[in-house]
Amino acid sequence: MAYTYHGTSNLIALPNRTVQTYPSGLVRVERSFVCRKADVAKNRNTIRVNERMPMDDGAPAFDGLFIFPEPQEIVRDDGFVEFRVTAYGRTTATGVFETNFDFGGFNFFTQDLRADGTQESNPPGFVRAIFPTYTQKIVLQSSEISNFSFQINGDFLPISVSMFSVTVQEGQIEAAAIAVPYEIWEKYVMTGPSSSGLSYNGLTLFTSGLFSSFPFTSKQRSSFLGASQITSVNFGVMSEYTIPYRFNFGVNFIRK
Numbered sequence: 001m002a003y004t005y006h007g008t009s010n011l012i013a014l015p016n017r018t019v020q021t022y023p024s025g026l027v028r029v030e031r032s033f034v035c036r037k038a039d040v041a042k043n044r045n046t047i048r049v050n051e052r053m054p055m056d057d058g059a060p061a062f063d064g065l066f067i068f069p070e071p072q073e074i075v076r077d078d079g080f081v082e083f084r085v086t087a088y089g090r091t092t093a094t095g096v097f098e099t100n101f102d103f104g105g106f107n108f109f110t111q112d113l114r115a116d117g118t119q120e121s122n123p124p125g126f127v128r129a130i131f132p133t134y135t136q137k138i139v140l141q142s143s144e145i146s147n148f149s150f151q152i153n154g155d156f157l158p159i160s161v162s163m164f165s166v167t168v169q170e171g172q173i174e175a176a177a178i179a180v181p182y183e184i185w186e187k188y189v190m191t192g193p194s195s196s197g198l199s200y201n202g203l204t205l206f207t208s209g210l211f212s213s214f215p216f217t218s219k220q221r222s223s224f225l226g227a228s229q230i231t232s233v234n235f236g237v238m239s240e241y242t243i244p245y246r247f248n249f250g251v252n253f254i255r256k
Helices: 037-044 142-147 182-191
Strands: 018-021 026-036 072-075 080-090 096-113 119-121 125-141 151-153 160-169 172-181 198-200 203-206 218-227 231-235 238-255
Touching: 026 037, 037 080, 080 238, 125 142, 160 182, 172 182, 172 198, 172 203, 182 198, 182 238
Parallel strands: 096 238
Antiparallel strands: 018 026, 026 080, 072 080, 096 119, 096 125, 125 160, 125 238, 151 218, 160 172, 160 203, 198 203, 218 238, 231 238
16 A cells, blocks of 8 residues: 655654663663655664654753664554664762671771870781671763762771670680770770770670770871772663772871
């Protein structure tokens, strides 16, 4: 059967636009367009990989929907060619963070400041701790990668620090590791640990490391989250990144 079409030579958007969103902020939009067979070559220049989705407001993406992969073409029996188009965008520039916890440890340092202004640093100590870990899922354009920092600086603290609970029963000494909040451990170090240890939840606790009986007058913390084992999936202009951040922390106790 022959058809005679008297309408436009431009693309015609068909109904049933579909939208999928993902936790990272990635948006996938699918829709179809048709044009006359005689106008296919012209419209192919409009519907190309990495170009914006034509005749579309981009919602819910905030900075555009970009075509990926190559559109599919279907030659129909009614004299039209149908383009099935998929495009990707994003709803956020920061992505989302997932929080977890990990066992590890950190070094702490002690330093004496003499009256003449010189410094004396003691050998570092090490304690076991539980750290927060974060995984960021974010969608970035390829042009943004060179300006994106895969490190987060801030006053990130361990969740807890391992101290020792020591008991004596029937002449035998038993020691067990107990997790206490970081702030309690730090205060214990700052005030100068005594031979009687720290009383916490009915237990007497001690920490490992090198201290003197004198309190410290100040402290300096150093902490940041550094990325490791970054993975990505490309969707043309947009790429979805999964970025695990690992905890880096240290503290220096200073005594004048």
